[in-house]
Amino acid sequence: MNQVTLKYKYILLTVLAIVVLFTIIIRQVIQGNTDETTESKDNWKYPEDLHHANYLLNEAYKKIEALEQKIISLEGRVPKTYPDVNFLNYLKRKRILITGGAGFVGSHLVDQLMLGGHEVIVVDNFFTGRKRNVEHWIGHENFELIHHDIVNPLFIEVDEIYHLASPASPPHYMHNPVKTIKTNTLGTTNILGLARRLNAKILIASTSEVYGDPDIHPQPETYWGHVNPIGPRACYDEGKRVSETLTYAYAKQENMQVRVARIFNTYGPRMHMNDGRVVSNFILQALQNDVITVYGSGEQTRSFQYVSDLVEGMIALMNSNYSQPVNLGNPVEHTINEFASIIKNLVGGHSKIVHVSEVEDDPQRRRPDITRAKTYLNWEPTVDLNTGLQKTVEYFRQELKRFKYSHRNKFKIKKPS
Numbered sequence: 001m002n003q004v005t006l007k008y009k010y011i012l013l014t015v016l017a018i019v020v021l022f023t024i025i026i027r028q029v030i031q032g033n034t035d036e037t038t039e040s041k042d043n044w045k046y047p048e049d050l051h052h053a054n055y056l057l058n059e060a061y062k063k064i065e066a067l068e069q070k071i072i073s074l075e076g077r078v079p080k081t082y083p084d085v086n087f088l089n090y091l092k093r094k095r096i097l098i099t100g101g102a103g104f105v106g107s108h109l110v111d112q113l114m115l116g117g118h119e120v121i122v123v124d125n126f127f128t129g130r131k132r133n134v135e136h137w138i139g140h141e142n143f144e145l146i147h148h149d150i151v152n153p154l155f156i157e158v159d160e161i162y163h164l165a166s167p168a169s170p171p172h173y174m175h176n177p178v179k180t181i182k183t184n185t186l187g188t189t190n191i192l193g194l195a196r197r198l199n200a201k202i203l204i205a206s207t208s209e210v211y212g213d214p215d216i217h218p219q220p221e222t223y224w225g226h227v228n229p230i231g232p233r234a235c236y237d238e239g240k241r242v243s244e245t246l247t248y249a250y251a252k253q254e255n256m257q258v259r260v261a262r263i264f265n266t267y268g269p270r271m272h273m274n275d276g277r278v279v280s281n282f283i284l285q286a287l288q289n290d291v292i293t294v295y296g297s298g299e300q301t302r303s304f305q306y307v308s309d310l311v312e313g314m315i316a317l318m319n320s321n322y323s324q325p326v327n328l329g330n331p332v333e334h335t336i337n338e339f340a341s342i343i344k345n346l347v348g349g350h351s352k353i354v355h356v357s358e359v360e361d362d363p364q365r366r367r368p369d370i371t372r373a374k375t376y377l378n379w380e381p382t383v384d385l386n387t388g389l390q391k392t393v394e395y396f397r398q399e400l401k402r403f404k405y406s407h408r409n410k411f412k413i414k415k416p417s
């Protein structure tokens with residue numbers, strides 16, 4: 001079947017779906033009018049009429065779903081087109097492994113490195129990552145997707161490694177704390193061991209959470225942090241601190257080239273609707289005219305960076321000669337109360353901002369000191385909050401449409417207990 005025929009089929013099926021829907025609606029309207037003139041309007045209230053209408057609606061949904069499946073299978077037969085990638089000769093082209101590459105940040109990094117002309121291998125266990133985030137590269141000759149959990153050893157051949165695999169959102173990492181610790185200890189050991197075997201440069205994604213609830217503000221990399229080692233966040237905070245410790249132990253003992261990025265709050269398209277972090281929660285609540293839930297007083301602060309800034313920072317760090325930890329974040333700081341108002345004004349609607357109980361061990365202030373990144377990487381964020389949020393709001397608007405269509409009800413956010 002050639003592409004033209006397939007395109008015609010696609011259009012035909014879409015038209016058919018619309019016709020089926022319209023026929024059902026028109027039938028209902030005509031039936032409703034007839035009922036109104038011949039019998040009483042209240043006849044619609046009889047259970048059998050409602051039952052019949054429901055039946056017709058469900059039939060229509062089934063037919064549309066069947067047509068959608070046909071469209072998907074036809075689309076699968078059309079040769080895929082990919083974004084244009086740069087051509088690099090074999091001396092410049094690198095084989096790059098990204099652990100957690102199907103996640104929110106990882107998938108944006110994949111895009112950047114693929115567009116740059118490199119060969120990219122993604123390893124993900126799909127706990128928080130999704131195939132959908134990288135599906136536009138599946139089948140491309142420079143791209144490979146491996147379903148693997150890094151808690152188990154991995155044997156492949158690469159030149160460089162970006163190690164991002166770990167849940168990063170508090171409700172996700174608290175969901176299975178033991179697994180979070182294993183990922184950041186056993187998993188990181190496995191990936192460092194791989195880097196050592198291959199003599200590959202490795203960048204570890206660490207976090208602002210290594211500073212805990214900081215008593216120095218803003219946080220420079222020289223600050224040792226203030227972490228509760230047995231609190232609900234410890235699985236992640238201490239997990240990442242051990243990850244950094246392992247990295248420098250390997251670097252010293254095995255003479256390896258390592259990079260450590262301490263990533264501050266990041267947002268943007270491809271965040272999961274169930275992410276549970278403040279940016280996705282507030283946007284989804286505002287888009288659905290639900291209450292915007294501020295945890296605690298709302299006087300705690302965060303500094304939000306757009307995901308493209310982070311990705312540029314990570315690549316700059318990998319390509320630099322700097323081996324000490326580097327903060328990557330946007331130093332513009334807001335209270336969560338201010339942030340709730342920013343989202344409400346941007347989205348519009350009539351959501352109320354309400355205060356609910358605070359989260360245990362919630363860091364009260366967070367803002368990166370980015371002097372190191374500026375000095376050694378010549379990097380600083382360029383996307384302002386308003387621009388980044390507009391793109392993110394648009395992304396979540398589309399996600400909600402998809403969700404409503406497939407689930408036929410409202411998306412609900414659950415507060416972690």
Ligand SMILES: O=C(O)[C@H]1O[C@H](OP(=O)(O)OP(=O)(O)OC[C@H]2O[C@@H](n3ccc(=O)[nH]c3=O)[C@H](O)[C@@H]2O)[C@H](O)[C@@H](O)[C@@H]1O
Nearest residue numbers: 168170207209263264265266277278281293294295300359
């Ligand atoms: O986004 C990130 O990059 C960071 O997110 C989390 O750290 P946290 O700052 O606690 O992230 P959020 O859950 O987004 O919380 C930010 C603030 O908003 C508040 N919040 C969150 C969600 C909500 O619905 N309402 C609300 O008031 C939280 O209590 C907290 O004070 C992760 O733990 C970090 O590793 C990660 O780097």
